[in-house]
Amino acid sequence: MRTLILALGNELMKDDGIGLKAGRILAEKGYDVLEVGTDIFRLSNHYSGEDRLIIIDAILSDELEPGSVLHLAGEEVFEKLKAEIRSAHFMGAIDGLKLLMKLDERLAKAEIHLIGVVAKEIDLGMELSEEVERALPEVIRLVEELY
Amino acid sequence: MNNVYLPITVDHIARVEGKGGVEILVSDDGVKEVRLNIIEGPRFFEAITLGKKLDEALAVYPRICSFCSAAHKLTAVEAAEKAIGFTPREEIQALREVLYIGDMIESHALHLYLLVLPDYVGYSNPLKMVDEHKKEIGIALDLKNLGSWMIDELGSRAIHQENAVLGGFGKLPGKATLELMKKRLQETLPKAEYTFELFSKLEQYGEVEGPITHLAVKPRNDVYGIYGDYISASDGNEFPSEAYREHIKEFVVEHSFAKHSHYHGKPFMVGAISRVVNHADKLYGKAKELYEAHKDLLRPTNPFANNLAQALELVYFTERAIDLIDEALAKWPIRPRDEVEIKDGFGVSTTEAPRGILVYALEVRDGKVAYADIITPTAFNLAMMEQHVRMMAEKHYNDDPERLKYLAEMVVRAYDPCISCSVHVARL
Numbered sequence: 037m038r039t040l041i042l043a044l045g046n047e048l049m050k051d052d053g054i055g056l057k058a059g060r061i062l063a064e065k066g067y068d069v070l071e072v073g074t075d076i077f078r079l080s081n082h083y084s085g086e087d088r089l090i091i092i093d094a095i096l097s098d099e100l101e102p103g104s105v106l107h108l109a110g111e112e113v114f115e116k117l118k119a120e121i122r123s124a125h126f127m128g129a130i131d132g133l134k135l136l137m138k139l140d141e142r143l144a145k146a147e148i149h150l151i152g153v154v155a156k157e158i159d160l161g162m163e164l165s166e167e168v169e170r171a172l173p174e175v176i177r178l179v180e181e182l183y
Numbered sequence: 184m185n186n187v188y189l190p191i192t193v194d195h196i197a198r199v200e201g202k203g204g205v206e207i208l209v210s211d212d213g214v215k216e217v218r219l220n221i222i223e224g225p226r227f228f229e230a231i232t233l234g235k236k237l238d239e240a241l242a243v244y245p246r247i248c249s250f251c252s253a254a255h256k257l258t259a260v261e262a263a264e265k266a267i268g269f270t271p272r273e274e275i276q277a278l279r280e281v282l283y284i285g286d287m288i289e290s291h292a293l294h295l296y297l298l299v300l301p302d303y304v305g306y307s308n309p310l311k312m313v314d315e316h317k318k319e320i321g322i323a324l325d326l327k328n329l330g331s332w333m334i335d336e337l338g339s340r341a342i343h344q345e346n347a348v349l350g351g352f353g354k355l356p357g358k359a360t361l362e363l364m365k366k367r368l369q370e371t372l373p374k375a376e377y378t379f380e381l382f383s384k385l386e387q388y389g390e391v392e393g394p395i396t397h398l399a400v401k402p403r404n405d406v407y408g409i410y411g412d413y414i415s416a417s418d419g420n421e422f423p424s425e426a427y428r429e430h431i432k433e434f435v436v437e438h439s440f441a442k443h444s445h446y447h448g449k450p451f452m453v454g455a456i457s458r459v460v461n462h463a464d465k466l467y468g469k470a471k472e473l474y475e476a477h478k479d480l481l482r483p484t485n486p487f488a489n490n491l492a493q494a495l496e497l498v499y500f501t502e503r504a505i506d507l508i509d510e511a512l513a514k515w516p517i518r519p520r521d522e523v524e525i526k527d528g529f530g531v532s533t534t535e536a537p538r539g540i541l542v543y544a545l546e547v548r549d550g551k552v553a554y555a556d557i558i559t560p561t562a563f564n565l566a567m568m569e570q571h572v573r574m575m576a577e578k579h580y581n582d583d584p585e586r587l588k589y590l591a592e593m594v595v596r597a598y599d600p601c602i603s604c605s606v607h608v609a610r611l
Contacts, residue, residue, distance in 0.1 A: 048246065081328040131310050138313045139321055 039183050040086040041069040042079065044093040044129055051102075051155035051168045055092040058151075058175045067183060076132035083140065088147040090179055093129065094168070095152035102156035103167030105174045113150045151178050203600065205591050206438075207576045214580050217573040218438040219565060219595070229555040237263055237525060238349065240552045244543070245344060247557070250601060253286035253334050253344055254536035260347050261410070262543035265530025267349070269523045274514045275351045276410070277507040281364075282337040282347065283409050283534070284504045289330025290537035291455070291493040294599045295378060296323030299490050302593050303385050319381070322374045326497065329371050333504070336360055351520035358515055365508045368501050375497040376469065382494040383477055387487035390578040391571045391594060395483060396446060397457035398431075398563070400424075400533045400540055407458070407465040407499060409535045415461040416446065417483060424533040427542055433558065443566040444558070450566035453539025454598065455492035456481065470499030486571050487597045493537075525550045536560055538599050561600045568598050 043059025045052045056071060063069040068086075072078050095106065095117065108116055117130050137144040153175060156165035164172075208216040228247050232240035244259040245252035257279055264271065271279070296319055297309040306312035313320045336356045338344025346353045356364075396418055400411035414430070415421050422430050433442040445451070459466075460483040463474050473495055474481065481495065482488050511517060531544045539560030546554035572591045579587045 075331070077324060077327060078331065080324050081332060131308075135310050135313055135320065136324075139317060139324065 037088055038086040039068065039088040039090060040083070041067055041179060041183075042076075042089055042091045043069055043071045044073070044076070044091060046074050047162060048160065050157045050159050050161040050163060051153070051165055052094045052158050053162070054094050054153045054155070054164060054168050054171070054175070057164065058092045058172060058179070061172070061176055062179060065180075067179070072129075076129045076136070079133070079143075080136050080140070083136075083143060085142045086146065088182075089143075089149065090182055091129070091133075091148070091150045092175060092179065093150065093152055094155040094158070096158070097154045100154045101167070102154050102165060103171045104154045105171050105178065106150075106152040106154070107178055108150045108152065110148060113148050117150070117152075149182055151175055203595070205572060205588070205595065207572075207580070207587065207591065209576075209580045214573060214576045217569055217576055219569045219572065220438050229557055232552045232555055235552055236550055237267075237547055237552060240545075240555070241349070242345065244557070247559075251286060251290065251536055251538075251541075253282055253338055253347075254534065254541055256338070256344050256347050257283050258532045258534045258536070258541050258543045259545070260349065261532035261534070262530045262545040263349060263547065264523070265532060266528040266545050266547045267523060267526045267530070268528055269350065269521075271351055272521070274511045274517050275519075277510045278337060278352065278355070278517075279347060280409055281504050281507050281511075282334060282344070284500045284507075285330045285333030285337065287330070287409075287500050287537050288497060288504075289327050289334070290599075291497050292323050292326035292330065292378070294537075295382060295490060295493055295497075296320065296326075298599070299596055302589075302596070322377060325374055326371060326378070329367055332367070333364060336364065348520065349525075350523040351518075353519065355517060355519045358512065361508050361512060365505050368505050368508075372469070372498070372501050375494075375501045376473075378497050379473055379477075379491070379494040382491045383480055385490070387480065387482070387485050387491075388575070388590070388593070389485075390590075391486055391574045392482075392484050393574065395486070395567065396449060396451040397460040397483060398446060398451050398453050398540060399458045399461040400535050402462060402465055402535075405465055406503075407462050407467070407470075408503065411533060411535075414533060414540065416451075417457075417460050418447075420447075424542075425531045427531065427533065427544075427558075431558075431563070433562070439565065441562050441565060443569075444563045445566060450570050451563070452486065452567045452598075453560045453563045454489050455496050455537075455539075456483070456486070456489040457539060458535055459492045459495065466499055468499070468502045470495055470502065473498060486567075486594060489597050489599065493599070529554070538601055539563060559601070561598075564598050564600065568595060568600070 043055045045055035047053030047056045059069045070082050153168055153171045156167050204220040206218040232243050241259055245256040247255050301312055304312055339346035398414055398416050401413040401415045402408040402411045412424050413421050431444050431446050433444050436443050459481050466474055480491055527548050529546045534541050542558040544556040571594050575590050575594050
């Protein structure tokens with residue numbers, strides 16, 4: 037089973053950079069990682085029929101503590117997450133992924149996982165909060181288990 | 184005494200780049216006031232680069248916009264090169280223009296198909312229309328992917344490119360990559376033509392028809408394009424880029440974080456339709472034929488014509504990029520970069536970003552930025568945009584408020600405003 041890791045987020049916005057930072061660690065370890073950033077449509081340029089996608093991204097939650105790591109799979113990804121659209125040109129990642137799945141049958145059949153880290157701060161800055169930084173090893177472990 | 188009713192408001196205009204709102208105040212006498220409440224932040228960038236080394240500042244400017252970062256980068260680099268008295272070689276300039284065209288193709292494709300088209304086919308967003316309009320969404324992504332791939336190859340990455348540097352490029356793609364780029368552009372041309380055909384059939388609302396003064400950069404060498412050293416106005420006036428402050432005045436309005444601009448005391452428009460109005464005689468190839476056959480639809484009097492003008496440019500710039508790549512290949516192998524000496528000086532670059540004239544004025548002293556002024560096309564357009572929303576409101580204020588909101592949003596979307604940068608997170 038071929039797997040592609042999608043690193044999402046904006047590293048200029050503090051904890052929103054967790055997906056990219058985790059993605060770079062995994063890429064250095066030799067895993068197949070695509071840096072999507074804030075543009076989920078980049079996936080359609082690079083997707084070559086992988087059977088499993090693992091998305092790493094920051095999430096916001098009023099219930100979970102900052103730094104909590106969450107693993108969602110399959111329909112849960114779409115049911116539980118409401119993507120927040122802050123740039124209409126780049127649709128929210130979840131809606132954008134749904135759109136791509138409607139255009140590509142292989143993608144529609146792929147197994148989708150999301151490893152989300154609850155953000156503490158989404159604001160201008162390159163650094164992660166302590167809580168989110170501490171979550172990095174757990175994110176890497178979960179992705180490696182799934183891969 | 185006349186009654187004034189609760190304002191009709193759109194807090195967040197859907198399907199535009201960033202966040203903005205519209206407020207329409209109606210009384211018994213008709214529309215009292217129309218406000219476009221818009222937040223934009225480029226002025227932070229001017230301030231934070233003062234005193235920075237020139238190359239560091241050039242790394243900061245593209246961060247103004249994640250979507251048009253190539254436009255910001257290339258305009259800033261040209262302003263800096265003008266300031267230090269450096270002119271890039273022709274083949275380097277040609278490849279920079281190809282990089283810029285990647286930005287243009289990506290931006291126009293997404294605007295037309297994902298932001299504008301849903302209005303015309305009766306859906307609130309592209310996800311809802313994909314089942315019935317797979318072909319169109321597929322074309323949008325093919326065009327967008329071609330544009331972003333061109334940016335990747337020439338700019339080093341999709342967003343905030345570092346590869347355009349003082350003196351040329353950090354490194355250049357290989358000949359085989361440029362030949363592949365040409366091939367992909369040729370293969371994509373029919374999709375650009377399909378886009379023009381599709382948009383030529385869509386309604387342009389007559390309610391907002393009226394005189395508009397259009398400003399556009401006068402392209403170099405009499406070929407329709409992006410770079411130029413003069414600004415042309417549709418009133419027949421022309422002035423050097425350096426004199427932009429003498430002709431265009433920025434001013435603060437209470438309801439917007441972004442300043443408004445007037446040209447000779449009046450609102451004006453920039454963008455694809457403004458380029459076509461001022462410089463259609465410099466088009467060539469398939470785009471010239473399409474322009475001649477449809478110029479009645481590319482009217483200077485209607486902001487909705489901006490959508491069709493963008494579709495025309497998808498055709499034009501696809502062909503233009505092929506020719507520019509040929510120009511570069513004719514001089515292959517190309518040295519990516521010339522040495523530059525950082526001298527003191529002042530430079531102004533005016534380029535045509537996807538949404539219209541982008542101005543960068545930079546002063547360099549002792550290798551550092553001593554002055555920076557940046558004006559984005561959306562800031563230029565705000566006053567005119569507000570006027571057109573008002574015209575639409577004056578015709579429809581007695582209609583269902585939802586209908587008025589929808590039409591007001593469509594006017595704003597026709598301008599393709601770029602309001603802020605992006606961050607995206609998911610909410611649990």
